[in-house]
Amino acid sequence: MDVKIDILTLFPQMFDVFNYSIIGRALRNNILSINTIDIREFTKDKHRKVDDYPYGGGAGMIMTVQPIVDCIKEVKTRNSGKVIYLGPRGKTFNQSIARELSRESELIFLCGHYEGIDERVYKYIDMEISIGDFVVTGGEMACIPIVDSICRMIPNVLSSKESYMEESFYNGLLEYPQYTRPECFQGNDVPEILLSGHHENIRRWKRAKSLIITRNKRPDLFKKISLSEEDKKLIKLYDENR
Template identity: 90%
Template sequence: MDVKIDILTLFPQMFDVFNYSIIGRALKNNILSINTVDIREFTRDKHRKVDDYPYGGGAGMIMAAQPIVDCIKEVRTRNSGKVIYLGPRGETFNQSIAKKLSRENELIFLCGHYEGIDERVYKYIDMEISVGDFVVTGGEMACIPIVDSICRMIPNVLSNRESCVEESFYNGLLEYPQYTRPECFRGDSVPEVLLSGHHENIRKWRRTKSLVMTRDKRPDLFKKISLSEEDRELIKFYDGR
């Protein structure tokens, strides 16, 4: 087994999604393992409660420290990876973080719920990641796309046909437009350059489209890109037509 991922959650069934498509194939081929651990199994409360009211009052419930910490400690006996909490204080997830984490052999993800976790749990957490400045029902909703993004970067998860090298965000740019058969669909034709067989012209066309599309649709990404001299000439030619 190349990569081991444990997900600590109150709702293990939510992660059945990983049994399908590309990640499901990687699991069957033992390229990686994704194991879910039910935090509720570690509570000492006879009613299996894992949450309680916050000290000082306030709306909502807080996940208690005891079941989370005991769960983390048990998982750490067989997984020495970073404990990553899906929470609002963390760095916003992006492709750069995905690349970095995909190089780890073992990872542990903690999914919070309700109004968050007891502050004392943080001393057992190595890293916190956010999916953005908006509210979701629980950490599970954030964990699924994050784990999927990381797993796609693991060697041999994607086949050559599914290579991630030219996907959006991999190199800081949006992906260029893609077309498939038929050549003409309801009066809308595939750009002639893609039918030309001229590989250098196709490369330039794709690079230009990626640059311009990123500039126009995601200027926040575009301003982070170090443009080459060729990039500047391609954009200048495109804008001057």
């Protein structure tokens, strides 16, 4: 499966991070492709400007409409995916959106900069995503974690399906505690149940701890969970603060 992602940006070099680790391996194995396109290459301004003062006044500069639209149109000739703008009006990104977008075979991300984009660009945008109610330097800073989150759920990017299915947020819960060697470190032991080899008991412990940690750390998430009768019993069994 070859998934194509094009990123429209003023700073292509910022996305070199994808050449490393898990995503870098997926790129080398041709499981997906991530291409950066410099919006500045499409400006018709002789000084290569891509920003200007806003009509009506206001602080800062705005990315101009012409280079962005021409860039989108050119990329659309080889990528039919949704155009996704990283901006403050968008729905806040979460695991559900990541899962939805990971099923797409082609995507286009538009990174804004300065004080935003000319309003007329929105005509060419299919979806807007925000990473939260705070300000970052540019859309690139939001695009990196979003693309990473999407890519790791594409088949064969990770070594096994379980690698992401048991991670925090995938099923609406925070992840259970995990341990590795040594078995005892400065008087702190690995829970005995994890050394037992009893797979069903281990599964029940992991489920219980995931539920309890989510309840304690993220009650907002816990409220959305529909607890089974087994879940309720497991919480009572393993809740150390009861």
